[in-house]
Amino acid sequence: MKPVWPVWGFVALFALPLHAAEHAVGSHAADSSQIRQLVERFKGAIRARDGETMHSLFLPGGSWLQGLDKASLAKVRTREPKARQFIPGNYEQFAKFVGSSPKPIEETFDNVRIETDGVVGTVYFDYRFLADGKVTNHGAETWQLVNTDDGWKISAMLFSVVLDDNP
Template sequence: MKPKLSASILAVALAVNPHASGTNGHAEDQARIQQLINRFKSAIIAKDGHALRGMFLSGGSWLQGLDEGSWAAMRAKKPDARQFDPGSYEQFAHFIETTPKDKTIEETFDNVRIETDGTVGTVYFDYRFLVDGKSINHGVETWQLAHTDEGWKISAMLYSVILDGTH
C-alpha cells in the first residue's frame, strides 16, 4: 500500500509544484531572454556597437579563457599572453563596430539553455565566431542576467576560446 500512496503523493506534488516537473514556470521570461539572444546575434551581424552596449548592465564583468592549445599558440606569438583575460563589453562593442565594412561577422549559438526565476537568469550555449563565413574560434559561453526596469540585461559574460586552426 505504501508504494501507491507515495506515487499518489508524488503525482500531486508534481502537479502542484512546477519546479519539480522540470519546468520553471517562467516561459515568458525565457522567451524574453531568447529575444535578447536574438538581438545580440543581430547586433553583431549589423556591426551595431551601440545596440550591444545597451544589452549590458553598466559595470558588469567579462572574462575569456583560452584552452591549453590556444594558450600555447598565443604564447608563441606573445609570450606575456594570459590564459584568462578580463575584457569588457565596451571593448567587444568597439571591435564589432570598427570591423571593416567588407568583412562579415557572426556568432552562432547552439545547444542554448536558459534558466531563470524571473529576477535573475543564466544562458549557457556552444558558440562559434565567424569572420567572412569562416570559424576563427569556438567554445562555450555563459551569461549571467538580471531583469531590470529596461528588460533583461547581461551582467556577466564568461566564455572559453578555442582558436580554430591551432590544434
C-alpha cells in the same frame, strides 16, 4: 497574552507564499521568451555590426572574462610569450569591435540553455565566431542576466576560446 489568529488568517498567511510561487512559475515561460529575444538581439547586433545595440544589451559595470584552452594558449604564446590564459575585458570594448569591424562577423549559438526565476537568469551555449565567413574560434559561453526596468541585461559574461586554424 499571545494573539489569537482566526483560522482564515492563518490560512491566508500561508497561502501568500504559495500564490507567489505559482506566479513565478507562470512567468517563467514569458521570461525565458524575453531572454531568447535578448540572445537574438545579441546575434543580430553582431551580424549588423551595430555597436550601439550591442552596448545597450549590457548592464553597466558588469564583468567579462575569456579563457583560452591549453592548445590555443600555446599557439598564442609562440607570438606573445607572456600571454595569460584568462583575460578580462569589457562589453564596451566588444561593442566597439562589433561597430567597427571592416569584415562581416557572426556568432552562432548551439545547445542554448536558459534558466531564470524572473529576477536573475543564465544562458549557457556552445558558440562559433565567424569573421568574413570563416570560423576563427569556438567554445562555451555563459551569461549572467538581471531583469531590469529596461528589460533583461547581461551583467556578466564568461567564455572559453578555442582558436581555429584558418589559412
